[in-house]
Amino acid sequence: MELAAVAAIAERLGRVAPVGVRVNPNINAATHPYISTGLHGHKFGVPRERAVAMLRQAAAHRWLQPVGIAAHIGSQITDLDPFAEAVQFLVTLADEMGREGIRLDYIDAGGGLGIDYQDSVPAAADWVRTVGPLVAAAGYGLVVEPGRSIVGRAGALLTRVVYTKAQGDKQFIIADAGMSDLIRPTLYQAHHPIAPVLERPGAPVVVDLVGPICESSDFLARERALPPLEPGDLLAVLHAGAYGYAMSSNYNGHLRPAEVLVEGDTFRVIRRRQTYDDLLAGTWPGVGGPGCSQQDLVRAAK
Numbered sequence: 001m002e003l004a005a006v007a008a009i010a011e012r013l014g015r016v017a018p019v020g021v022r023v024n025p026n027i028n029a030a031t032h033p034y035i036s037t038g039l040h041g042h043k044f045g046v047p048r049e050r051a052v053a054m055l056r057q058a059a060a061h062r063w064l065q066p067v068g069i070a071a072h073i074g075s076q077i078t079d080l081d082p083f084a085e086a087v088q089f090l091v092t093l094a095d096e097m098g099r100e101g102i103r104l105d106y107i108d109a110g111g112g113l114g115i116d117y118q119d120s121v122p123a124a125a126d127w128v129r130t131v132g133p134l135v136a137a138a139g140y141g142l143v144v145e146p147g148r149s150i151v152g153r154a155g156a157l158l159t160r161v162v163y164t165k166a167q168g169d170k171q172f173i174i175a176d177a178g179m180s181d182l183i184r185p186t187l188y189q190a191h192h193p194i195a196p197v198l199e200r201p202g203a204p205v206v207v208d209l210v211g212p213i214c215e216s217s218d219f220l221a222r223e224r225a226l227p228p229l230e231p232g233d234l235l236a237v238l239h240a241g242a243y244g245y246a247m248s249s250n251y252n253g254h255l256r257p258a259e260v261l262v263e264g265d266t267f268r269v270i271r272r273r274q275t276y277d278d279l280l281a282g283t284w285p286g287v288g289g290p291g292c293s294q295q296d297l298v299r300a301a302k
């Protein structure tokens with residue numbers, strides 16, 4: 001369906017569209033199931049046989065030109081073997097297409113290289129050394145799409161300790177940021193390093209760092225050894241990358257924090273803190289009350 005949609009746009013514009021097909025190689029990337037994308041049970045890509053059919057269809061189409069194949073098997077991958085396996089799979093498929101006269105220009109190895117949240121991860125250079133030669137030897141161009149491994153470390157979420165609390169056999173640190181500001185720990189048990197901005201002396205304590213949201217899944221870290229903390233202390237939740245803001249929400253009416261860009265020893269506020277007016281902007285207080293017509297509702301929904 002997507003190929004047909006691209007073809008229709010290409011025809012309307014009167015321009016041949018270069019297309020690539022994302023293949024689902026059915027390779028297990030051994031990462032969290034929610035960020036694993038290369039198995040047939042995942043929604044991504046198309047199986048090999050369908051990819052072949054699509055490339056043939058594109059080659060025969062007046063407004064389409066097949067130029068590449070891609071696979072992206074998941075994120076936060078810390079082992080190079082699945083990458084090599086996926087790229088070898090793509091090279092074999094591209095060679096097969098070439099033998100029937102459909103010569104592809106590119107192999108797109110996707111992204112997925114992990115960040116060293118706690119495990120050691122291969123360097124980007126090692127990743128390229130693993131996949132590059134396989135592609136180069138077969139004479140294709142190599143496309144890579146690393147995202148998190150480039151920008152993840154550039155972002156930190158700053159949060160202040162509001163209260164501390166002992167309950168059952170747990171020590172809770174209650175902070176003013178939570179799952180609405182950085183949902184990764186809640187969503188896929190992501191581990192983010194956490195460091196006090198100013199460290200107090202004393203032995204580390206194993207704590208749950210939780211936020212202000214009304215869910216028991218609202219935590220930034222569980223069972224984590226952190227230096228002693230007191231209300232008012234500032235914590236840096238590291239490697240938040242673009243995920244923090246991009247996946248943030250106003251759940252529980254929690255306002256989004258400001259974003260600050262640090263360049264060398266200078267900084268700028270690049271997005272101001274949200275206000276309640278921001279939260280209400282775009283709402284139509286007049287719509288929905290007595291006398292509200294269907295037309296009013298349709299207009300509001302637009």
Ligand SMILES: Cc1ncc(COP(=O)(O)O)c(C=O)c1O
Pocket residue numbers: 072074075076110111112113145146147148149
């Ligand atoms: C098709 C594709 N390429 C690349 C990436 C980047 O992945 P990562 O940030 O894990 O390197 C993603 C992430 O979702 C993706 O869907």
